[in-house]
Amino acid sequence: MGSLDRRYRRLLRAYPPAYRRVRGEELLGVLMDATPPGRDRPAFRAAANLVRHGLRARLGRPASRTVVMWATLTAVICGLFTAAVATRLAWETGRPMPDRAETTAILAEVAPEHRFTDVQVSPALFTFYSQRVRLGDLDAILFPDGGEYEQSSGTANATGTPPMPAAAAVGTAEARLREAGWHVYSRSVEAYDGCTDKMCAVTATITTTSVEARRGDTLFQLSVTDPRIDPEVPYLSVGLRRTTPPAVLPAGVAGGLLGAALGWLLFGWASRRTEGQVAPRLCLAATLLLWWTPAVLAGPAMLVHHLHEPHPVWHPLWEWLGQPALAIFFAAGTVSALLGLAMSVAQSGAGAPATRKVG
Amino acid sequence: MREPTFLILTALAEGPRHGYGILQEVETVSKGRVRLLPGTLYTALDRLAAEGLVAHERDERVEGRLRRYYRLTADGSAALEAEATRLQQLATAARARLRAYRPATS
Numbered sequence: 505m506g507s508l509d510r511r512y513r514r515l516l517r518a519y520p521p522a523y524r525r526v527r528g529e530e531l532l533g534v535l536m537d538a539t540p541p542g543r544d545r546p547a548f549r550a551a552a553n554l555v556r557h558g559l560r561a562r563l564g565r566p567a568s569r570t571v572v573m574w575a576t577l578t579a580v581i582c583g584l585f586t587a588a589v590a591t592r593l594a595w596e597t598g599r600p601m602p603d604r605a606e607t608t609a610i611l612a613e614v615a616p617e618h619r620f621t622d623v624q625v626s627p628a629l630f631t632f633y634s635q636r637v638r639l640g641d642l643d644a645i646l647f648p649d650g651g652e653y654e655q656s657s658g659t660a661n662a663t664g665t666p667p668m669p670a671a672a673a674v675g676t677a678e679a680r681l682r683e684a685g686w687h688v689y690s691r692s693v694e695a696y697d698g699c700t701d702k703m704c705a706v707t708a709t710i711t712t713t714s715v716e717a718r719r720g721d722t723l724f725q726l727s728v729t730d731p732r733i734d735p736e737v738p739y740l741s742v743g744l745r746r747t748t749p750p751a752v753l754p755a756g757v758a759g760g761l762l763g764a765a766l767g768w769l770l771f772g773w774a775s776r777r778t779e780g781q782v783a784p785r786l787c788l789a790a791t792l793l794l795w796w797t798p799a800v801l802a803g804p805a806m807l808v809h810h811l812h813e814p815h816p817v818w819h820p821l822w823e824w825l826g827q828p829a830l831a832i833f834f835a836a837g838t839v840s841a842l843l844g845l846a847m848s849v850a851q852s853g854a855g856a857p858a859t860r861k862v863g
Numbered sequence: 864m865r866e867p868t869f870l871i872l873t874a875l876a877e878g879p880r881h882g883y884g885i886l887q888e889v890e891t892v893s894k895g896r897v898r899l900l901p902g903t904l905y906t907a908l909d910r911l912a913a914e915g916l917v918a919h920e921r922d923e924r925v926e927g928r929l930r931r932y933y934r935l936t937a938d939g940s941a942a943l944e945a946e947a948t949r950l951q952q953l954a955t956a957a958r959a960r961l962r963a964y965r966p967a968t969s
Contacts, residue, residue, distance in 0.1 A: 529929045530929050553903060557902030
């Protein structure tokens with residue numbers, strides 16, 4: 505067996521096993537006949553052509569003009585979900601949340617003029633209702649409180665009489681941040697008309713000025729509200745978070761590609777075994793609807809949100825997919841997918857129609 | 864009907880051919896313009912077989928290589944005839960309009 509023959513056989517592995525058993529020798533013969541003499545390796549175009557059509561053959565249903573579209577939708581959503589899982593795992597490669605000592609040190613460095621009476625340290629990178637996720641929380645995360653699972657933030661609030669006007673507080677904080685080596689982002693200002701008393705007899709424009717800064721893997725956010733209507737409410741709030749660890753992006757890409765490949769192969773396996781049956785198609789349609797709907801709803805909304813506000817740290821991938829806020833959709837889609845796969849397992853596995861007809 | 868499909872059916876119109884023979888005949892019919900790759904050919908053959916337009920004819924072994932011959936079915940022949948008629952009608956209409964247009968520009 506020459507090297508060209510071996511290389512073609514390796515490329516033919518893109519085709520499903522049953523197809524290779526019936527058509528492999530024939531295909532190999534045509535490939536060898538069609539290769540100009542003197543070549544010991546396939547041309548890139550021929551190799552890519554074989555892989556592309558081998559992946560198509562894995563879907564079965566040779567007469568179908570839509571099966572590639574369904575397989576692509578399946579592969580993409582599988583890739584997105586596995587990418588999201590991979591990114592979540594990769595978050596654990598970062599440092600834990602700032603503890604009390606680190607928080608106190610940062611506050612002393614950046615805002616020593618203010619008296620922080622309420623310092624809360626977060627127990628984990630991601631929390632559910634500000635608490636570490638426990639097994640017992642899973643049903644609530646599934647429905648209806650999935651949206652409360654989010655990246656956590658340590659907080660500190662300054663109460664009492666402000667030592668300086670709000671504008672000076674913001675400017676001083678920005679200067680101290682820069683001196684301490686933080687990269688300071690542009691301020692963001694939100695204004696709204698609020699009541700100055702309980703009866704709302706007089707209204708005033710209430711402004712919240714926020715400053716975000718980053719140093720290493722830590723994100724600092726300071727917000728000042730002016731005027732302060734209720735003296736019991738903090739006049740200045742600080743939040744501390746961790747930035748996205750460097751491993752998250754490569755993990756997401758690798759996980760996504762692997763998930764997409766597995767999604768394509770699994771779809772193809774089920775498709776070849778269930779050709780001509782209606783029930784598995786319904787399961788697939790239900791799965792894709794339940795898995796894609798949250799992503800289609802959340803993705804654009806998340807994009808608008810990111811464009812509207814500065815985001816030194818982007819929301820994690822799973823939130824772009826509407827998870828776990830709409831986890832009930834994912835769970836229902838998974839049940840439907842498993843049902844479809846169970847129907848595929850129950851088949852005798854007759855192979856692709858073309859192989860049946862030709863063989 | 865896409866051009867590669869039309870050319871494959873045309874290649875089989877004269878009689879059964881094996882895979883490599885189809886590739887060669889497609890190149891001849893298209894005067895070298897279309898060179899199908901084997902992956903493309905076999906996806907098309909699978910589809911045409913599933914649609915009942917081509918069928919397996921026989922197998923031969925030549926110099927140790929398996930050669931599987933395909934033939935046009937009656938449905939395949941009818942489909943090719945219909946497509947050829949359609950393309951001819953379009954070509955005739957295009958040529959008639961070109962002949963009518965040319966005297967105005969000369």
